Amino acid sequence: MSTPGKKEQIYAAARALFSTRGYAATTVRDIAKEVGIRGASVYAHVDGKERILWDLVIEAADAFRDAVRPIMASPLAPDEKLRLAMAEHVTVIARNIETSTIYFHEWQHLSPARKRAVRDRRDTYEQLFRAVIAEGMKKRVFAKRDPRHVSIVLLSSLNGVSTWFRPSGPLSPESLGALYADLLLKGILR
Amino acid sequence: MSTPGKKEQIYAAARALFSTRGYAATTVRDIAKEVGIRGASVYAHVDGKERILWDLVIEAADAFRDAVRPIMASPLAPDEKLRLAMAEHVTVIARNIETSTIYFHEWQHLSPARKRAVRDRRDTYEQLFRAVIAEGMKKRVFAKRDPRHVSIVLLSSLNGVSTWFRPSGPLSPESLGALYADLLLKGILR
DNA sequence: CCTACCGATCGGTAGG
DNA sequence: CCTACCGATCGGTAGG
Numbered sequence: 001m002s003t004p005g006k007k008e009q010i011y012a013a014a015r016a017l018f019s020t021r022g023y024a025a026t027t028v029r030d031i032a033k034e035v036g037i038r039g040a041s042v043y044a045h046v047d048g049k050e051r052i053l054w055d056l057v058i059e060a061a062d063a064f065r066d067a068v069r070p071i072m073a074s075p076l077a078p079d080e081k082l083r084l085a086m087a088e089h090v091t092v093i094a095r096n097i098e099t100s101t102i103y104f105h106e107w108q109h110l111s112p113a114r115k116r117a118v119r120d121r122r123d124t125y126e127q128l129f130r131a132v133i134a135e136g137m138k139k140r141v142f143a144k145r146d147p148r149h150v151s152i153v154l155l156s157s158l159n160g161v162s163t164w165f166r167p168s169g170p171l172s173p174e175s176l177g178a179l180y181a182d183l184l185l186k187g188i189l190r
Numbered sequence: 191m192s193t194p195g196k197k198e199q200i201y202a203a204a205r206a207l208f209s210t211r212g213y214a215a216t217t218v219r220d221i222a223k224e225v226g227i228r229g230a231s232v233y234a235h236v237d238g239k240e241r242i243l244w245d246l247v248i249e250a251a252d253a254f255r256d257a258v259r260p261i262m263a264s265p266l267a268p269d270e271k272l273r274l275a276m277a278e279h280v281t282v283i284a285r286n287i288e289t290s291t292i293y294f295h296e297w298q299h300l301s302p303a304r305k306r307a308v309r310d311r312r313d314t315y316e317q318l319f320r321a322v323i324a325e326g327m328k329k330r331v332f333a334k335r336d337p338r339h340v341s342i343v344l345l346s347s348l349n350g351v352s353t354w355f356r357p358s359g360p361l362s363p364e365s366l367g368a369l370y371a372d373l374l375l376k377g378i379l380r
Numbered sequence: 381c382c383t384a385c386c387g388a389t390c391g392g393t394a395g396g
Numbered sequence: 397c398c399t400a401c402c403g404a405t406c407g408g409t410a411g412g
Contacts, residue, residue, distance in 0.1 A: 024214035025299065104353075141379065154378070156351065157348075157374075158347075163294075179335075183377075185377050186377040187373075187376040189269065190333035
């Protein structure tokens with residue numbers, strides 16, 4: 001019999017293990033042990049190992065989209081939209097550090113069809129940034145560069161926070177978002 | 191009998207496989223197949239799988255240090271030093287995209303002692319950046335922020351180039367380095 | 381550099 | 397949710 005809540009425990013264990021050891025180096029038995037059941041019993045709650053990864057990847061992709069889309073759809077000026085979007089993006093990472101790390105690094109272990117779906121969602125998301133960057137350049141509030149390059153440099157830079165942020169540290173997700181937005185908008189020079 | 195050059199072929203195959211599939215998802219037999227030998231024969235040339243990873247990680251760490259240390263030791267002004275160092279760092283990644291990707295993502299699969307050694311080298315390298323950033327702030331050429339935060343945000347941002355750069359693309363390693371240095375020094379705003 | 385082989389472990393299924 | 401088990405595969409060694 002499956003206990004209510006057990007499935008969520010399995011996903012919580014998978015989040016921790018996939019994000020630290022990586023998907024390929026984590027076994028179903030590792031996850032089971034963390035939850036206090038046998039390896040085979042995991043399959044009473046979950047379709048399989050890859051299905052867990054897929055659910056976690058979608059969880060992360062949704063979090064980014066839901067945080068940033070309303071900002072981009074708002075009537076704010078491009079520089080304000082970009083500032084808020086960058087800050088939100090970083091804050092989402094910091095608040096969901098495990099899932100975000102999995103999203104960035106482990107999606108490649110999905111099946112080809114699911115990999116394609118991830119790439120599509122990521123491209124759609126990046127397009128949100130590219131549009132506001134292009135708008136800001138047109139309105140001469142941003143320096144003129146290739147918007148495609150800037151959007152990808154910018155997003156990959158923001159994603160870097162997942163490699164070093166620790167929730168136990170002194171920085172809050174919000175102050176971290178503000179730091180990144182400020183630094184990337186204004187640069188290091190004064 | 192071991193053929194001369196075979197060892198380098200094994201390392202070339204490992205660079206390609208570790209950087210795309212990841213260390214844990216790559217088998218010794220995968221590497222062997224790429225080289226055209228049997229899995230067991232790999233051990234005539236190499237100590238073991240982890241030793242290959244270790245050698246590749248050190249290869250990358252050396253490349254970064256050798257490129258950036260002379261710049262930091264030069265008598266240039268802090269903003270010029272930082273610009274050159276950032277550009278060189280990105281250029282090294284782009285020129286060694288496979289090894290760099292392994293360095294950033296796969297070092298965690300090393301033994302505890304080797305992991306510690308990697309962390310130490312990485313900290314020493316980051317210190318080079320932190321010092322010039324602190325110097326630039328003191329001389330009021332950089333905006334005043336926490337140098338520790340800025341150095342880590344900056345380096346993790348530069349490292350992001352490894353997630354999207356493809357040598358087959360239109361950007362050269364050098365122009366990419368210039369783009370990153372310019373963007374991070376001056377920011378997106380004009 | 382090969383064949384043959386080792387013990388260990390993998391994701392997953394059968395059948396309660 | 398368990399025991400028992402499956403075929404496949406792992407990193408690595410022996411002995412040429």
